[in-house]
Amino acid sequence: MNNSDIVLKTEGITKRFPGTLALNNVDFSLTRGSFHGLIGENGAGKSTFVKILAGVYHKDSGNIWINNQEFEPKNILNSTINGVSIIHQEAAIIGDLTVSENIFLNNMTKYGKIRLNWRKLNNEAEKLIKKYEIDIDPKMISGKLPIGQQKLVELIKAISTNPKILILDEVTANLDAEEEKLLFKIVKQLIEVNQLSVIYISHRMKELFQYCDYVTIFKDGKVVSNKFVSETTSDEVTSLMVGREIKAQGYYRHEFKTNQYNENPILSVKNLTKKFEFEDISFDLYPGEILGIGGLSDAGQQGIVHSIYGDLRADFGKIFLRGKEVQIKSPTDAIENGIGFLPRDRDREGLILIHSVSDNICLPILDKITSNLGSIKHKQKKNISKDYHRRLNIKSPNIHTQCISLSGGNRQKVVFAKLIARNTDILILNHPTIGVDVGAKQEFYLLMQEFIKRGLAIIMVSDELPELIGMSDRIIIIRNGRIAKVTKHDEKPSEEQLIRYMVK
């Protein structure tokens, strides 16, 4: 491998976001015509890294060379001109435009400066689509295409500029087997014919070993290792990915009831399915149990809990509460059935930031603090708010403080207060300790344990493996929208094992 074979080289790329060091001295090189995989846990820095290459983010320090020439990506257009194309994890197709408009969106001027030559535009698009043997009408409105085909349109758009480097960030998440095969066929073809180099980010170990030549492993913003795929195994990659010592286990639960599974389940979910999100999810939740749900970021956990809470309508499937089938069509139904939900994004879904602590706590219990006519009993409202303000140790001057002036951990406590102020039987906690410091974490874990001691049950979705292992009686691992594995606590699953179930 001589120097001219290196298309892209970076040295000491560092990027800092408020509160975290997203990238720490990343050195990376990409060989011409190679299929280079990036792998790492959620938040390890892969997406940030490629977004810097594509000009979406700006690096704090470090250097990038493309073909031995220094390269300073200013914006996406600038990167595109320099031969870097990216397909993002999130959908980047404009749904209201046609397929051909989307494909040539960033070089429309080629088809007429004053009056757009529609026929030429559509013909060019059709030629491109035909060339790669895809069956899509270029005049179709993109939003009407299935998600998988939209991804293919993005691919066509990305390669229409004849890039030298193509970045694929989690592109296969929404593709079915057929579309996936087609996508890789096109990419392989381009590698052979055009000497294209590909950077490929995925959580799917199988794809990585099937298609890639090299793999670079990211962990906590650093490159841990570079490997030839032919010289490594998926076990080695997994352990390099996790490779962290398990932190202080202050929250680790020791008392586990073993006889609880003889009782009747408090909640049963049967065959819950939503197309493109999750499939055939069935599980039981027993009183006094914490059921953990884990998986990679887009594996479908979010959809599952949101549809149990009635915020999302599943295509089919049944939900039983204490053996009786219930129809949960909206969060209101769920609350009436005694299900509480802690949303993942507390600022956007959990709180009304411009309202006071007291207003927020009392929002789900309005019928408790009002008379039949709806008049608010202000004294009762004040007492309830004060009670939870004190019990959860919410640090704010008083109950009338606006939530926006609280810190993240204290905001989370207000959301938690909202949940337990209403007598719920089942709590769905969606990332309960996200962005919460160690001390507050401890308090949450104690609250959770207090809750299950009363014979109630918790479903906890989390990306943090130590939390899943330490707190859950059983852990359900979701992979590609299906249940991949259910572990019991006495199995004492390790982090490596869980990751293996997630990515297999």
Next chain:
Amino acid sequence: MGKKLEEIFKNRENTTHKKWLYFAKSNFYLFAFFVVFLVFSIACQRFLTAKNLTLILVQASVMMIASMGVTFVILAGSIDLSIGSIIGIGAATTAALGPAMGLWVIPVATLVGALCGLFNGILFSKGRIPSFMATLASMTILRGLVYIITKGVALPITLPHLRIIGVGKLVGVPISVLVALGVVVLSYYLCHLNKFGVMVAAIGGNEKTSALSGIKVNKIKALVFVLSGLFGGLAGAVTASRIRYRDRYYNMCCFRWNSYDGRDRRD
């Protein structure tokens, strides 16, 4: 962004540590009102007379009634552009049905206004049309409806009963002002002392959070428009009754309801 916002809020709290300053800032419009009031009291001799002030109150009563409903719509984070047309509908209904129904026409006009509001509410919450567009459309539709009711000509209002609302006084206060005052008190109750107001403010603050907290967002969003229409219809009825009073010299009043935009245009 969150950090920045927090800083702004903290700074704001710091600058308003003096209570009176905080009060002045949050009640700016009240202060502006008093300034205007003071200026005209000094500048014009006839301003500060009981007759003039009563007249101003009577004139303002229609706006007061109508604005209370729209306040709820705005609090929920939407807008009702059709309120003027709903007032027109309320007034036209009063003018058209008044001779046959007598005083009963007032609740009927109010109800008709509420129906128009329901139409807006359904368009907005069920049809998922942004309220700006939905009410802009219904504004024109309802204006057209006024043409149909009045057959495009100015309707004479010859209703002795209705005079009570416009002309009548109770303990020296015009009844239309009392009606407006009643609406203000009711709105204050709904907004600050009833859970309805809490739910409306919650939806305006964060719709997603409100839905996840178990509030029936669509229902409340529709109800808010119904309330706006209800008060709009009532405001229309009050206008209609007031015009008769103003035109006693002609023994008959004509009003082009269809071009109602908040001011009275008499032919």
